[in-house]
Amino acid sequence: MKIIVLVKEVPDTYGDRKLNLETGLADRGASEAVIDEIGERALELALTYADANEGTEVALLSLAPEGATATIRKGLAMGAGSAIHVSDEALRGADLGLTAETLAAAVRRVGFDLVITGNVSTDGSGGMIPAMLAELLDVPHATGLSSVAISDGGVSGSRPVDAGVQTVSAKLPAVISITEALPGARFPNFKGIMAAKKKPLELLTLADLGITADNPEAARSIMLTVAERPPRAAGVKIIDEGDAGEKLADFLVENRLA
Amino acid sequence: MTEFPPDAILVVVETRSSGELEKAAPGLFGAAAGVGTPIALVLAAPGAGSAAATEAAGLGAVRVLIAENPDPSELGVPGVDALAAAAEQVQPDAILISHSLNGRDLAGRYAARSRAAVSADAIGVSRDDLGVVAHHSVYGGAYNVTSTSTFGAPVITVRQGSIEARATAQPLASEAWAVTRSEKPAARIDAFEEAVAATSRPELRGAAKVVAGGRGLGSEEQFALVEQLADTLGAAVGASRAAVDAGYIPQAQQVGQTGVSVSSQLYIALGISGAIQHRAGMQTSKMIVAINKDSDAPIFEIADFGVVGDLFKVVPQLISALEARKK
Numbered sequence: 003m004k005i006i007v008l009v010k011e012v013p014d015t016y017g018d019r020k021l022n023l024e025t026g027l028a029d030r031g032a033s034e035a036v037i038d039e040i041g042e043r044a045l046e047l048a049l050t051y052a053d054a055n056e057g058t059e060v061a062l063l064s065l066a067p068e069g070a071t072a073t074i075r076k077g078l079a080m081g082a083g084s085a086i087h088v089s090d091e092a093l094r095g096a097d098l099g100l101t102a103e104t105l106a107a108a109v110r111r112v113g114f115d116l117v118i119t120g121n122v123s124t125d126g127s128g129g130m131i132p133a134m135l136a137e138l139l140d141v142p143h144a145t146g147l148s149s150v151a152i153s154d155g156g157v158s159g160s161r162p163v164d165a166g167v168q169t170v171s172a173k174l175p176a177v178i179s180i181t182e183a184l185p186g187a188r189f190p191n192f193k194g195i196m197a198a199k200k201k202p203l204e205l206l207t208l209a210d211l212g213i214t215a216d217n218p219e220a221a222r223s224i225m226l227t228v229a230e231r232p233p234r235a236a237g238v239k240i241i242d243e244g245d246a247g248e249k250l251a252d253f254l255v256e257n258r259l260a
Numbered sequence: 261m262t263e264f265p266p267d268a269i270l271v272v273v274e275t276r277s278s279g280e281l282e283k284a285a286p287g288l289f290g291a292a293a294g295v296g297t298p299i300a301l302v303l304a305a306p307g308a309g310s311a312a313a314t315e316a317a318g319l320g321a322v323r324v325l326i327a328e329n330p331d332p333s334e335l336g337v338p339g340v341d342a343l344a345a346a347a348e349q350v351q352p353d354a355i356l357i358s359h360s361l362n363g364r365d366l367a368g369r370y371a372a373r374s375r376a377a378v379s380a381d382a383i384g385v386s387r388d389d390l391g392v393v394a395h396h397s398v399y400g401g402a403y404n405v406t407s408t409s410t411f412g413a414p415v416i417t418v419r420q421g422s423i424e425a426r427a428t429a430q431p432l433a434s435e436a437w438a439v440t441r442s443e444k445p446a447a448r449i450d451a452f453e454e455a456v457a458a459t460s461r462p463e464l465r466g467a468a469k470v471v472a473g474g475r476g477l478g479s480e481e482q483f484a485l486v487e488q489l490a491d492t493l494g495a496a497v498g499a500s501r502a503a504v505d506a507g508y509i510p511q512a513q514q515v516g517q518t519g520v521s522v523s524s525q526l527y528i529a530l531g532i533s534g535a536i537q538h539r540a541g542m543q544t545s546k547m548i549v550a551i552n553k554d555s556d557a558p559i560f561e562i563a564d565f566g567v568v569g570d571l572f573k574v575v576p577q578l579i580s581a582l583e584a585r586k587k
Contacts, residue, residue, distance in 0.1 A: 098371070133368035142447040143336060143446075168452050221377040222409070223378055223407050228406075234543060234562040236560060241555070246551075259493075
């Protein structure tokens with residue numbers, strides 16, 4: 003069984019995240035870069051399966067700027083066997099379409115039985131890459147899974163949707179995405195950190211994957227404008243003198259919110 | 261078949277297990293009517309199509325294409341096949357889909373298949389000289405961004421509950437939409453368990469009013485105070501990550517960057533300090549009220565009405581004051 007886990011380097015949500023107001027791109031210098039937590043959970047799922055099933059290969063795949071090697075190494079230290087890092091100047095500001103095409107080409111190159119991703123990244127919050135990958139790879143998708151069972155030839159799980167919970171299953175090869183309901187990631191131990199330095203980490207460009215960023219046949223999503231939202235001003239702040247509940251009730255009624 | 265209008269906006273909606281259209285439908289038609297002529301593609305369970313078409317016309321669809329899926333246990337792919345065929349015929353200026361899990365899968369697969377551009381998680385749409393533009397609120401509302409397609413109709417997924425506009429009802433004009441299947445492999449839906457609404461409380465996502473609790477509630481038992489205030493106001497219940505991690509409430513109620521994003525009319529934060537992580541999921545709410553005993557809590561920086569005080573004293577008084585005013 004060969005499992006590919008997608009990980010994404012994102013600005014840490016515990017800090018202030020900034021967009022460059024001229025380019026509209028993420029200002030990567032403004033905040034600390036971390037592996038998106040949901041990607042760590044995806045990796046944990048793959049590693050848990052690998053722990054119990056000998057002969058399972060777990061490979062990381064990340065599309066990120068050149069400097070992202072450190073976060074990818076963290077995934078190797080957690081226990082992934084190898085990693086592919088796709089990096090290319092022409093991917094700067096890549097839209098969902100180009101991102102999906104590039105990832106699909108890399109997945110095909112590595113070969114796979116199962117691709118595991120997070121359901122939504124914390125920065126882009128598009129949540130479409132898993133379905134796009136499934137379409138491009140011509141395999142089923144089972145997205146937004148809150149529990150997962152992987153077997154030799156298939157994958158199944160619970161899929162919460164707006165009106166209830168589906169139980170879904172797919173034959174492998176397949177693409178799945180998982181939610182935060184899955185267990186959090188293990189911490190890399192010292193042995194893992196040392197071993198990670200010797201694990202294969204392949205750096206690929208678009209040319210290696212046979213992708214052209216400005217393919218005239220593909221429509222791309224482009225950013226037209228970007229503006230910082232004016233900061234929210236603080237309003238009234240009162241200190242409770244025994245009647246704050248009454249005052250707040252008045253305020254809500256006056257604003258027709260109660 | 262008559263021609264489709266040149267400024268057609270293709271709105272794709274699915275039916276729920278009750279047969280009604282998904283909850284996002286009124287907002288999607290409202291958004292579409294603001295930038296063109298709404299044409300509906302209804303993805304319906306077998307037999308649910310004609311009732312859903314009537315509902316779609318009532319919400320503003322000028323024409324309704326009904327695609328009943330003969331095998332509803334197939335996940336996602338039949339909807340993509342129906343959309344690909346519809347987009348080919350209608351030649352719309354934009355395609356609008358809900359940013360729900362199913363909607364994202366549909367939009368993603370369709371865009372990958374047709375090489376169309378996607379604008380994800382829009383909170384509004386407008387039109388300029390060149391076409392339809394999507395408006396986004398990114399990084400938890402810190403930035404406003406607009407996007408569009410380099411050419412062709414953009415596929416736009418619209419955040420649930422973000423559109424207040426509603427379209428005028430139209431006379432029903434519907435047709436069955438027969439689809440040639442792509443035979444692409446799909447996952448199967450083996451079972452479906454409908455969510456039984458344990459309470460009559462509104463759903464957090466898209467709620468007009470939200471009462472959220474944080475670690476300041478102190479325990480799972482005391483978290484009931486949040487629910488009491490929510491019920492008094494007819495609000496949904498939310499929580500900070502700290503409250504979820506402490507086990508006061510399930511993760512589904514988490515508001516924040518790694519949880520549900522809300523843009524409610526009223527957001528009341530009880531015992532929530534207001535870490536950036538939390539603010540990113542609620543700061544686009546219209547009116548923010550905070551009650552916290554720490555006067556330096558960052559939540560007060562964005563609160564329209566802040567109370568420094570003991571929430572176990574203030575909230576019960578607020579509830580009885582609100583009850584008294586109802587009488």
